[in-house]
Amino acid sequence: xxxxxxxxxxxxxxxxxxxxxxxxxxxxxxxxxxxxxxxxxxxxxxxxxxxxxxxxxxxxxxxxxxxxxxxxxxxxxxxxxxxxxxxxxxxxxxxxxxxxxxxxxxxxxxxxxxxxxxxxxxxxxxxxxxxxxxxxxxxxxxxxxxxxxxxxxxxxxxxxxxxxxxxxxxxxxxxxxxxxxxxxxxxxxxxxxxxxxxx
Amino acid sequence: xxxxxxxxxxxxxxxxxxxxxxxxxxxxxxxxxxxxxxxxxxxxxxxxxxxxxxxxxxxxxxxxxxxxxxxxxxxxxxxxxxxxxxxxxxxxxxxxxxxxxxxxxxxxxxxxxxxxxxxxxxxxxxxxxxxxxxxxxxxxxxxxxxxxxxxxxxxxxxxxxxxxxxxxxxxxxxxxxxxxxxxxxxxxxxxxxxxxxxxxxxxxxxxxxxxxxxxxxxxxxxxxxxxxxxxxxxxxxxxxxxxxxxxxxxxxxxxxxxxxxxxxxxxxxxxxxxxxxxxxxxxxxxxxxxxxxxxxxxxxxxxxxxxxxxxxxxxxxxxxxxxxxxxxxxxxxxxxxxxxxxxxxxxxxxxxxxxxxxxxxxxxxxxxxxxxxxxxxxxxxxxxxxxxxxxx
Numbered sequence: 067x068x069x070x071x072x073x074x075x076x077x078x079x080x081x082x083x084x085x086x087x088x089x090x091x092x093x094x095x096x097x098x099x100x101x102x103x104x105x106x107x108x109x110x111x112x113x114x115x116x117x118x119x120x121x122x123x124x125x126x127x128x129x130x131x132x133x134x135x136x137x138x139x140x141x142x143x144x145x146x147x148x149x150x151x152x153x154x155x156x157x158x159x160x161x162x163x164x165x166x167x168x169x170x171x172x173x174x175x176x177x178x179x180x181x182x183x184x185x186x187x188x189x190x191x192x193x194x195x196x197x198x199x200x201x202x203x204x205x206x207x208x209x210x211x212x213x214x215x216x217x218x219x220x221x222x223x224x225x226x227x228x229x230x231x232x233x234x235x236x237x238x239x240x241x242x243x244x245x246x247x248x249x250x251x252x253x254x255x256x257x258x259x260x261x262x263x264x265x
Numbered sequence: 266x267x268x269x270x271x272x273x274x275x276x277x278x279x280x281x282x283x284x285x286x287x288x289x290x291x292x293x294x295x296x297x298x299x300x301x302x303x304x305x306x307x308x309x310x311x312x313x314x315x316x317x318x319x320x321x322x323x324x325x326x327x328x329x330x331x332x333x334x335x336x337x338x339x340x341x342x343x344x345x346x347x348x349x350x351x352x353x354x355x356x357x358x359x360x361x362x363x364x365x366x367x368x369x370x371x372x373x374x375x376x377x378x379x380x381x382x383x384x385x386x387x388x389x390x391x392x393x394x395x396x397x398x399x400x401x402x403x404x405x406x407x408x409x410x411x412x413x414x415x416x417x418x419x420x421x422x423x424x425x426x427x428x429x430x431x432x433x434x435x436x437x438x439x440x441x442x443x444x445x446x447x448x449x450x451x452x453x454x455x456x457x458x459x460x461x462x463x464x465x466x467x468x469x470x471x472x473x474x475x476x477x478x479x480x481x482x483x484x485x486x487x488x489x490x491x492x493x494x495x496x497x498x499x500x501x502x503x504x505x506x507x508x509x510x511x512x513x514x515x516x517x518x519x520x521x522x523x524x525x526x527x528x529x530x531x532x533x534x535x536x537x538x539x540x541x542x543x544x545x546x547x548x549x550x551x552x553x554x555x556x557x558x559x560x561x562x563x564x565x566x567x568x569x570x571x572x573x574x575x576x577x578x579x580x581x582x583x584x585x586x587x588x589x590x591x592x593x594x595x596x597x598x599x600x601x602x603x604x605x606x607x608x609x610x611x612x613x614x615x616x617x618x619x620x621x622x623x624x625x626x627x628x629x630x631x632x633x634x635x636x637x638x639x640x641x642x643x644x645x646x647x648x649x650x651x652x653x654x655x656x657x
Contacts, residue, residue: 121639123647137610
């Protein structure tokens with residue numbers, strides 16, 4: 067299990083109902099189903115990934131997360147997860163508000179653009195950063211949002227989203243281990259993981 | 266929909282099957298949605314695999330417009346023609362007959378062994394013809410329910426079907442939600458579009474305007490073969506797609522180097538359609554075609570089960586759904602499957618959905634597709650697993 071998903075899983079109450087937006091092949095939901103008897107539901111845009119997840123027995127809707135999140139009844143889920151997808155969402159506020167409408171709590175994680183490696187590339191090379199977390203060229207990236215831990219915290223405060231937990235982690239993509247950082251999180255953390263609720 | 270399309274070489278099939286018959290409603294006629302009644306009724310059916318002692322592994326397969334009970338297997342060792350869904354049903358396949366007890370019956374109104382307009386009207390001793398009452402998908406499903414009661418099947422691990430078979434799947438889930446653990450509607454819709462009804466109407470008009478149709482009373486004379494063949498040709502156009510036809514035929518000529526400057530079947534696509542029409546006439550009854558297309562056109566799940574609301578139609582029970590559409594299907598386009606998914610979400614039901622990228626039009630659901638097989642197998646396996654653990 068990827069380190070960041072493992073950390074997210076630790077916040078999920080056993081037996082709860084979870085919606086994972088951008089669930090890929092349903093790895094997190096599969097893990098939560100087996101380890102915590104969670105009833106899991108996923109949304110994934112990519113046909114091959116959605117099909118692979120359904121073939122493994124996970125309930126997945128192939129579709130666009132901004133569209134699909136709309137049709138669920140209020141408070142249909144205990145947790146709604148948006149893992150490493152926020153940077154690809156065209157209307158982040160709408161999506162996060164919808165997450166908190168359909169779920170009691172929301173978990174949001176994203177690569178931290180203020181990580182020192184990004185800052186160094188921009189400062190010394192004068193180029194748009196390319197890192198293991200954000201490996202794409204500027205003209206060929208699915209990532210249309212530049213988010214830092216600080217910016218996301220300000221965003222939550224401005225729009226009345228309660229932050230229950232905010233964690234900066236140092237980990238590599240696909241790595242099974244990592245560290246939670248308490249010192250200079252916005253400089254040293256490669257990912258931010260937030261547990262959100264409504265005020 | 267083009268059941269019995271020539272499939273490629275198969276893996277191991279489910280082996281020998283036998284067509285059986287169940288007759289009921291002999292004393293008390295079977296009430297129909299139209300207000301009329303019918304009896305006695307016979308359903309032709311076939312089964313594969315074995316029913317578990319706890320009755321937890323039954324899978325009902327519903328056939329499309331012109332299909333029959335012969336979903337998979339062969340009738341004899343020398344039978345060259347396996348069932349219409351041989352690619353999906355069999356040992357180790359999507360619907361694994363080593364694990365599941367598979368039931369498939371010919372729909373009420375059909376002409377492959379079940380009671381239909383070609384059957385004898387007990388009141389007259391002659392075939393029903395157009396005296397046969399107009400049926401609904403609901404009637405077909407309630408007749409299947411009577412068959413399952415007879416077979417001792419009290420719970421369905423899954424109801425699976427594509428096209429009009431998918432409509433039966435939806436009807437099952439809405440009408441008998443406590444009996445249906447999971448539902449797999451493929452390439453289908455909660456109701457036909459105007460476009461779809463239009464195709465059916467042209468097909469029906471081809472039949473009734475055939476001089477041999479004789480008001481449906483043709484069983485002792487020449488059949489309306491030409492009308493039925495044209496109806497089938499229209500059907501085959503709708504089962505393919507622009508891309509599929511371009512790929513399959515293009516503007517290729519059939520057995521000739523140049524135009525004949527006549528109205529022969531010069532183009533391959535013309536030859537194909539004429540062949541499909543001729544072949545269909547050998548196995549299908551024109552009146553059955555009228556009744557079954559009518560039933561499919563009348564079907565409107567929201568109106569019958571939800572007072573106009575599809576969400577309400579799905580609000581009972583805890584059935585798990587797997588909805589699948591195909592990108593080039595213009596008969597049951599993806600937007601109709603998405604409407605189903607939306608209603609199921611609003612009703613709080615567990616639903617998976619996948620739109621499979623396929624160029625073969627509506628016919629794609631019957632063709633060999635590892636993706637579709639994987640989806641169906643995974644959904645069934647998880648449902649069975651969760652059922653055994655008491656999670657659903």
